[in-house]
Amino acid sequence: MTDWSTYIRDIPDYPKPGIVFKDITPLLADRTAFARAIEELADGLDFDKVAGIEARGFILAAPVAYRYGAGFVPLRKKGKLPFTTIERSYDLEYGTAAMEVHADAFAPGERVLIVDDVLATGGTASAAVELVRQAGAEVVSVSFLLELSHLSGRDRLAGVDVRTLVTM
Numbered sequence: 648m649t650d651w652s653t654y655i656r657d658i659p660d661y662p663k664p665g666i667v668f669k670d671i672t673p674l675l676a677d678r679t680a681f682a683r684a685i686e687e688l689a690d691g692l693d694f695d696k697v698a699g700i701e702a703r704g705f706i707l708a709a710p711v712a713y714r715y716g717a718g719f720v721p722l723r724k725k726g727k728l729p730f731t732t733i734e735r736s737y738d739l740e741y742g743t744a745a746m747e748v749h750a751d752a753f754a755p756g757e758r759v760l761i762v763d764d765v766l767a768t769g770g771t772a773s774a775a776v777e778l779v780r781q782a783g784a785e786v787v788s789v790s791f792l793l794e795l796s797h798l799s800g801r802d803r804l805a806g807v808d809v810r811t812l813v814t815m
């Protein structure tokens with residue numbers, strides 16, 4: 648059993664006063680912890696593609712796709728994708744944003760695993776689920792390194808299979 652919390656540090660008042668930012672860079676920098684995290688984010692799941700959420704989600708989602716022989720699809724912040732896109736707006740713990748995916752990113756019915764680093768309010772992840780479904784694919788699961796349980800993000804993912812490696 649890995650004690651993931653030893654690799655995640657608290658940064659108070661970042662990026663705004665009152666927010667305790669969970670910094671995962673110590674975990675990423677540790678070869679054993681990083682490899683285990685990639686393994687455990689998707690262990691036992693059956694999927695065709697991994698959709699990664701910009702930006703920190705990309706760091707995890709692309710290695711998961713490579714490790715499990717799946718394709719990778721970026722879910723990007725508005726204005727970054729060059730082809731025709733589908734868009735969704737969402738709220739964050741510290742602001743609002745919009746997310747896009749290429750309209751042709753998935754074949755109809757493809758099985759998709761969504762990967763991100765942190766589940767906080769669930770605004771980002773629920774927008775990602777809607778976006779992937781709107782693009783014609785099936786969301787098999789959403790996997791996170793870390794869940795901030797006091798923000799109740801799981802409530803916004805009701806009916807979706809959710810996996811988190813550590814809860815804080």
Ligand SMILES: O=P(O)(O)OC[C@H]1O[C@H](OP(=O)(O)OP(=O)(O)O)[C@H](O)[C@@H]1O
Nearest residue numbers: 701702703739740766767768769770771
């Ligand atoms: O559950 P929520 O309240 O939606 O918050 C979680 C999201 O917030 C962070 O992303 P952020 O938008 O800060 O972007 P970054 O990955 O580019 O730093 C994090 O990486 C998640 O995507």
Ligand SMILES: Nc1ncnc2[nH]cnc12
Nearest residue numbers: 667668669670740765767
């Ligand atoms: N407190 C937090 N720390 C790191 N990433 C986050 N994303 C949303 N809230 C966050």
